[in-house]
C-alpha cells in the first residue's frame with residue numbers, strides 16, 4: 001500500500017507591516033488561497049450527544065400533562081410566556097437537553113432559579129417514574145418540533 005505524502009504548506013500570511021512608507025507598488029505575492037482544507041465545523045457543543053428521543057409513551061403522557069403539567073406549562077407549551085413554566089416553544093434549549101436531565105428536573109424540581117423566576121416543584125412524589133417519562137415524551141413530541 002502506497003502512501004501519498006501530502007505536503008501541507010501552511011501559508012503563514014504574516015501581514016507584517018514591513019516598512020510601508022510610500023511604496024506604491026504592491027509587492028503582493030498573492031498566494032492562491034489553498035487554505036480550504038479547513039477543519040470540519042465542530043459539532044455543536046453541549047447538546048451534541050444529547051438523547052432527545054422519546055423517553056416514554058407520548059399517548060399516555062398526554063393525560064399526565066393535561067392533569068399535572070398544563071397548569072404551568074400551558075396547553076401550547078409556552079408556560080404563559082415563561083411566567084409560570086418553561087416555554088418549550090420560545091426556548092429551544094429546554095428540549096435540546098438530554099432526557100436524563102429533563103427527567104431529573106421534573107422529578108426533583110427546578111428550585112434553584114434566579115430571583116423573580118418561577119420554580120418547578122418536584123413532581124416525583126405525585127407521579128411514577130413512568131408517568132414522568134411519558135409526560136416528557138408528550139412534551140417532546142408536541143412542542144419539540
Ligand code: HEC
Nearest residue numbers: 068069072084085086102105110113118119120123135136
Ligand atoms: C408549578 C408549575 C409547574 C408544574 C406543575 C410543572 N412545571 Fe415544568 N417547569 C416549571 C418551571 C417554572 C420551569 C422552569 C424552571 C427553570 O427556570 O429552569 C419548568 C421546567 C420544565 C422543564 C425544563 C427542565 C430543564 O431542565 O430545563 C421540563 C422538561 C418540564 N418543566 C416539564 C414538566 C412536566 C413534564 C411536568 C408535568 C409532569 C411539569 N413540568 C410540571 C413549572 C412547572
